[in-house]
Amino acid sequence: MAFTPPKETYTGKVYTLEIGVPPDTVRFGGENVLPLHGFEGIVPSRPVIAYEIQDIPPDDWPDTVKKPFKDVSDDPVSWAKFCRDALKARAIALRLIGTHPDRENRSPEDAAKTVRDILSAIDVPLIILGSNHTEKDASVLIAAAEAAKDKNCIIGKAQEANYKTVAAAAMANNHKLIAMSELDINLSKQLNILITQMGFDKERIITDPMCSALGYGIEYTYSVMERIRLAALLQNDATMQQPMLGDIGMYVWKAKETQARPEDVPPWGSLEERGIAWEAVTAIALIIAGAELLVMRHPKAIEAVEKVVDELI
Amino acid sequence: MALTGVEIFKLLPKTNCKKCGFPTCLAFAMKLAQRQASLDLCPDVSEEAKQKLGEASAPPVRPITFGVGNKAIKMGEETVLFRHDKKFVNPCAFALEIKDSLSDDEIITRVEEILNSEIERVGQKLRVDAIALINDSNDAARLEAAAKLIVAKAHEMPLIICASSPQAAEASLRLYADKKPIICGANSENAELMADIAKTYNAILGITATASGGLDEISNITEKVKALGVTDMVIDPGARKAKEILEQNTLIRRAAIKKNFKPLGYPIITFAQREDGLKEALIAAIGIAKYSSIIVLSSIEKWKNLALFTLRQNIYTDPQVPMQVEQKIYKLGEPTSESPLLITTNFSLTYFIVSGEIENSKVPGYLAVMDCEGLSVLTAWAAGKFTASKIAQFIKESGVENEIKHRELIIPGYVAILSGAIEDKLEGWKITVGPREANGIPAFLKSRAA
Numbered sequence: 001m002a003f004t005p006p007k008e009t010y011t012g013k014v015y016t017l018e019i020g021v022p023p024d025t026v027r028f029g030g031e032n033v034l035p036l037h038g039f040e041g042i043v044p045s046r047p048v049i050a051y052e053i054q055d056i057p058p059d060d061w062p063d064t065v066k067k068p069f070k071d072v073s074d075d076p077v078s079w080a081k082f083c084r085d086a087l088k089a090r091a092i093a094l095r096l097i098g099t100h101p102d103r104e105n106r107s108p109e110d111a112a113k114t115v116r117d118i119l120s121a122i123d124v125p126l127i128i129l130g131s132n133h134t135e136k137d138a139s140v141l142i143a144a145a146e147a148a149k150d151k152n153c154i155i156g157k158a159q160e161a162n163y164k165t166v167a168a169a170a171m172a173n174n175h176k177l178i179a180m181s182e183l184d185i186n187l188s189k190q191l192n193i194l195i196t197q198m199g200f201d202k203e204r205i206i207t208d209p210m211c212s213a214l215g216y217g218i219e220y221t222y223s224v225m226e227r228i229r230l231a232a233l234l235q236n237d238a239t240m241q242q243p244m245l246g247d248i249g250m251y252v253w254k255a256k257e258t259q260a261r262p263e264d265v266p267p268w269g270s271l272e273e274r275g276i277a278w279e280a281v282t283a284i285a286l287i288i289a290g291a292e293l294l295v296m297r298h299p300k301a302i303e304a305v306e307k308v309v310d311e312l313i
Numbered sequence: 314m315a316l317t318g319v320e321i322f323k324l325l326p327k328t329n330c331k332k333c334g335f336p337t338c339l340a341f342a343m344k345l346a347q348r349q350a351s352l353d354l355c356p357d358v359s360e361e362a363k364q365k366l367g368e369a370s371a372p373p374v375r376p377i378t379f380g381v382g383n384k385a386i387k388m389g390e391e392t393v394l395f396r397h398d399k400k401f402v403n404p405c406a407f408a409l410e411i412k413d414s415l416s417d418d419e420i421i422t423r424v425e426e427i428l429n430s431e432i433e434r435v436g437q438k439l440r441v442d443a444i445a446l447i448n449d450s451n452d453a454a455r456l457e458a459a460a461k462l463i464v465a466k467a468h469e470m471p472l473i474i475c476a477s478s479p480q481a482a483e484a485s486l487r488l489y490a491d492k493k494p495i496i497c498g499a500n501s502e503n504a505e506l507m508a509d510i511a512k513t514y515n516a517i518l519g520i521t522a523t524a525s526g527g528l529d530e531i532s533n534i535t536e537k538v539k540a541l542g543v544t545d546m547v548i549d550p551g552a553r554k555a556k557e558i559l560e561q562n563t564l565i566r567r568a569a570i571k572k573n574f575k576p577l578g579y580p581i582i583t584f585a586q587r588e589d590g591l592k593e594a595l596i597a598a599i600g601i602a603k604y605s606s607i608i609v610l611s612s613i614e615k616w617k618n619l620a621l622f623t624l625r626q627n628i629y630t631d632p633q634v635p636m637q638v639e640q641k642i643y644k645l646g647e648p649t650s651e652s653p654l655l656i657t658t659n660f661s662l663t664y665f666i667v668s669g670e671i672e673n674s675k676v677p678g679y680l681a682v683m684d685c686e687g688l689s690v691l692t693a694w695a696a697g698k699f700t701a702s703k704i705a706q707f708i709k710e711s712g713v714e715n716e717i718k719h720r721e722l723i724i725p726g727y728v729a730i731l732s733g734a735i736e737d738k739l740e741g742w743k744i745t746v747g748p749r750e751a752n753g754i755p756a757f758l759k760s761r762a763a
Binding site: 005038216222284311 | 395396397432434528529531532554555556559560563564567568571572574576577589590591592594595596598599602603614615616617618619620621623624626627628630632661662665666669672673752755756
């Protein structure tokens with residue numbers, strides 16, 4: 001029986017986003033097909049993986065992922081330089097976790113200084129993330145967005161509780177914006193609409209449907225991503241056509257599987273390889289579901305994912 | 314294409330006799346279309362209708378059981394392309410490659426490795442499911458000798474024999490005649506011979522395309538083999554690179570589900586072997602997410618198994634049934650009789666997040682997880698499953714009073730409203746309102762401990 005490949009016809013397209021200042025820019029999104037379905041349409045860019053760094057030393061990261069950065073992680077500028085120069089990071093995600101009231105409660109001015117220091121030391125597409133304390137983030141991200149004015153960064157995350165302030169800060173300083181909602185396609189759509197109603201360009205938003213790690217609810221993120229992408233492409237829903245973020249590192253490196261010593265759980269095998277695999281497998285699954293921008297930590301996990309992406313493009 | 318409810322309705326007796334248990338024939342037809350009812354429920358359906366509906370209601374991916382006994386693997390039966398539409402039915406199997414060119418000792422070591430691969434995770438036992446014996450030596454006698462070693466060591470383990478020479482395949486297949494093995498390597502040149510052998514030894518036939526033939530060639534071979542009387546097949550579309558695996562698997566599943574294209578309505582076998590163990594894990598991950606029924610691996614390190622088993626478990630969970638964890642008092646860290654006691658519901662995501670945050674706090678504690686049918690805290694409260702009297706009853710019956718000296722229960726901030734009522738029902742207890750969001754737990758517990 002003759003076989004005709006059942007190609008899908010898509011009516012929508014994911015917006016293309018570019019961040020950074022020429023010549024140091026990266027681009028993602030832009031496809032008019034389901035993730036990496038190059039056989040039936042256009043996949044113009046590969047997913048971008050950003051190395052996660054933070055404004056304070058990574059005391060709460062497990063050893064496996066602390067180790068590769070042990071000589072540089074005391075200082076965000078050397079950490080960023082190391083990622084850019086030695087690890088060839090295409091982008092860097094700076095998490096201002098030290099501003100969290102339960103951590104060091106650093107001030108918005110401190111955060112702005114860290115951002116300025118990094119941007120004056122190296123040219124790299126930068127993603128600036130708050131500490132996920134919606135109230136504090138509002139003030140921190142205003143200061144950080146100003147400090148990075150016109151550097152075409154991504155600011156995040158705007159959530160239901162603080163999107164007005166965070167989106168205004170991104171808009172005033174010419175940045176892109178991450179809109180995060182909690183594992184619900186309708187909430188995600190609603191937040192995009194609210195933000196665009198403020199006059200924020202819908203093509204400058206990145207959707208974060210909320211990440212979850214392998215073994216800890218990844219199937220929820222996976223399916224919300226697939227549903228968002230189907231709505232964008234098959235129903236041509238313009239409020240769902242933003243590229244998606246997988247903020248993987250912070251969820252993966254909290255999981256027990258990335259921390260438990262082999263002597264405590266013999267059937268789980270080597271700790272270092274297990275942690276790296278946990279992050280890489282989480283990343284690949286979400287890339288298959290539709291993530292175009294990923295924030296990750298371990299160099300070996302990133303390297304392996306990049307190699308497989310080479311094969312997928 | 315599967316029939317719609319209305320098309321099915323036309324074939325039913327239209328008597329609305331209700332014997333099927335549904336109020337009308339139309340209602341029954343709708344249930345049939347959604348595959349939520351079986352035609353057997355209708356006592357009056359005509360033979361003609363039965364035949365038509367039977368064909369249309371046959372699953373688009375043929376159900377096949379690989380192996381026999383306790384370790385038999387069910388494959389196929391899939392009905393959707395995306396897991397949010399409906400549960401993926403039969404989780405893919407992992408097979409470890411064993412080349413017959415290895416020494417006897419090496420073969421035995423690998424078989425033992427498979428037998429010891431079982432891990433328990435969230436109440437499920439997970440393991441490497443099968444062996445793929447590869448005729449790397451190109452020697453029929455060696456293949457047979459290797460198969461002998463394997464059957465002696467693990468006679469229950471389902472076996473895939475990969476050999477392109479029918480003669481080589483036959484000798485080893487004889488050892489597995491009553492064990493429903495897979496014989497992988499039927500192509501356009503040897504299809505008749507292979508089909509013959511598969512029939513003789515009651516084996517599942519693996520169909521492979523040549524480099525340029527692709528799915529068109531596969532479809533021709535499966536049709537030919539089916540005409541020769543072999544009904545159980547698996548498809549190896551020849552894809553090895555990640556991009557090809559994604560493309561071929563998607564096209565095969567789509568043709569089967571959306572077009573009801575029978576020549577490709579069979580389970581897919583994916584050969585994911587790579588030199589780099591981590592890269593192999595990632596190729597396998599693509600197979601798990603995108604429609605492989607069997608994934609062949611070259612190595613099964615424990616860390617890799619754990620990651621792949623977990624992804625398979627996650628992708629194959631039922632999206633309509635919330636994942637639940639067992640109702641009990643969980644110990645986090647090494648709690649003492651003075652350690653704090655928190656309570657939450659048994660939605661697995663809630664449990665994972667809350668227990669993770671308690672661990673992050675480094676304050677050992679007890680987490681009472683109450684069965685609320687897998688609902689999250691607010692939903693369970695709204696649905697009347699997380700109420701003061703049920704909480705009080707659960708705490709009393711849990712036996713936690715024997716483990717702790719204090720009588721303080723920390724409840725989620727979202728149900729602060731319950732604190733008075735629980736105190737009334739749980740005599741001698743003090744109820745403390747904890748944070749609304751789990752990410753507030755570390756600060757909350759640390760400040761109490763300080």
